[in-house]
Structures are given as structure tokens and as C-alpha cells.
Amino acid sequence: MKRLFTLAACAAILSGLASSCCNNAEAPKSAIDVIMSRYSVRSYTGEKVSEEQLETLLRAGMAAPSGMNQQPWRFVVVDDPAVMDAMTPWGADTWKAAGTVIVVCGKTTMGEKNDENPLWQADCAAVTENILLAAKAIGLGAVWNASYPFFHPQTQAALGLPEDIIPFSVIPVGIENGAEEPKDKWDPEKIHKNRW
Numbered sequence: 001m002k003r004l005f006t007l008a009a010c011a012a013i014l015s016g017l018a019s020s021c022c023n024n025a026e027a028p029k030s031a032i033d034v035i036m037s038r039y040s041v042r043s044y045t046g047e048k049v050s051e052e053q054l055e056t057l058l059r060a061g062m063a064a065p066s067g068m069n070q071q072p073w074r075f076v077v078v079d080d081p082a083v084m085d086a087m088t089p090w091g092a093d094t095w096k097a098a099g100t101v102i103v104v105c106g107k108t109t110m111g112e113k114n115d116e117n118p119l120w121q122a123d124c125a126a127v128t129e130n131i132l133l134a135a136k137a138i139g140l141g142a143v144w145n146a147s148y149p150f151f152h153p154q155t156q157a158a159l160g161l162p163e164d165i166i167p168f169s170v171i172p173v174g175i176e177n178g179a180e181e182p183k184d185k186w187d188p189e190k191i192h193k194n195r196w
């Protein structure tokens with residue numbers, strides 16, 4: 001019995017050691033771990049993400065908070081390199097290397113009168129961050145690429161989007177090559193209390 005307990009204790013210690021010395025590509029554990037260990041990934045192995053992983057990312061995106069709960073987000077998943085090339089004037093090398101991109105789009109109008117939704121960009125930013133964090137949490141690499149306000153008309157045309165659906169960000173998702181690391185951005189001088 002004592003020997004069994006010792007063996008179990010050794011196994012627990014070894015598994016703890018294995019998880020504490022994880023490389024950057026491994027899935028972290030807690031929400032704070034995920035946030036603090038996320039970084040932009042621009043180098044990929046070329047192995048594609050699975051449909052199940054994609055659904056996890058899209059579900060995380062749609063779980064974002066939403067101004068007036070309009071949920072103006074729409075998504076286009078692109079894995080066709082020719083479509084990727086057509087989406088940007090700046091070259092789609094990173095996107096093609098990742099294999100798949102999620103284009104986060106926003107519906108700019110709302111209600112029966114098609115009033116402007118002034119919060120569609122804020123909502124799409126929340127969606128984008130949710131997807132980046134979810135990617136990290138399941139061991140995938142991803143990076144926020146701006147479409148709006150730079151080349152969104154070209155992306156909109158390449159994807160055949162309706163007039164009031166604007167591509168906000170393009171998120172390549174894939175298996176990272178493991179060359180990158182989180183940056184330490186903590187700066188207490190940027191924090192003010194009560195008044196500037």
C-alpha cells in the first residue's frame with residue numbers, strides 16, 4: 001500500500017514537472033495563463049487545424065460581449081489560397097502558411113430601419129481577442145491582422161460580402177513553428193488612480 005502511494009506521488013510530481021516546463025506551443029491551463037502566455041504567431045508548420053478546433057474557435061468568438069447585444073459578428077472561414085491572395089494587396093504568405101483564416105466581419109446596420117450600429121467595431125475586436133485566446137487555450141497559433149480600415153474593400157469584394165457586412169480582422173490559425181514568445185508589456189506608469 002505504502003509502495004503504491006509512493007509510486008502515485010512520484011507520478012504526480014513528474015506530471016507537474018512536465019507541465020511546468022512546457023514549451024510555448026503547449027496549451028496553458030488557467031484563463032490568466034492563457035491571457036499572459038498569448039502572443040502573435042506568424043510562423044506555422046503548414047498542418048491544418050481540424051473542423052472541431054475551428055468550431056471551438058468560432059464558438060469562443062460568438063461568446064464575446066456585444067453592445068446592445070446586437071451580435072453583429074459574421075464569419076467567413078477561408079482555406080483556399082487563391083481566395084486568400086485575392087483578399088489582400090500585401091501578400092497572403094502568412095495566411096497560406098497557417099492554412100486557414102477566420103475573417104471576422106461586422107454587420108454595420110441594425111433594426112428594421114437599418115440604423116448604423118456604432119459599436120460593430122468594438123464587438124468585432126472583442127470577438128477577435130476571444131478567438132486569439134481560445135486558439136492559445138487549445139494549443140494553436142494565431143495572430144490579429146487588421147482588414148478594416150486598411151484593405152477591407154478588397155477583402156469584401158474577394159469574399160462577395162453584402163454592402164453592410166465589413167471585414168474587420170483576418171485571423172490566421174494553425175500549428176505554430178514555436179519560434180515566438182510572449183512579450184512583457186506590464187508598465188505601472190501607464191496606470192493612474194482617481195485622476196490623471
Ligand SMILES: Cc1cc2nc3c(=O)[nH]c(=O)nc-3n(C[C@H](O)[C@H](O)[C@H](O)COP(=O)(O)O)c2cc1C
Nearest residue numbers: 038039040041042143144145146147181182183185
Ligand atoms: C488592432 C490590431 C491590428 C493588428 N494588425 C496586425 C496586422 O495587420 N499584421 C500583423 O502582423 N499583426 C497585427 N497585429 C498584431 C500586433 O502586431 C501584435 O499584437 C503586437 O505586436 C503585440 O505582440 P503580441 O500580440 O505578440 O503581444 C494587430 C494587432 C491589433 C490589436
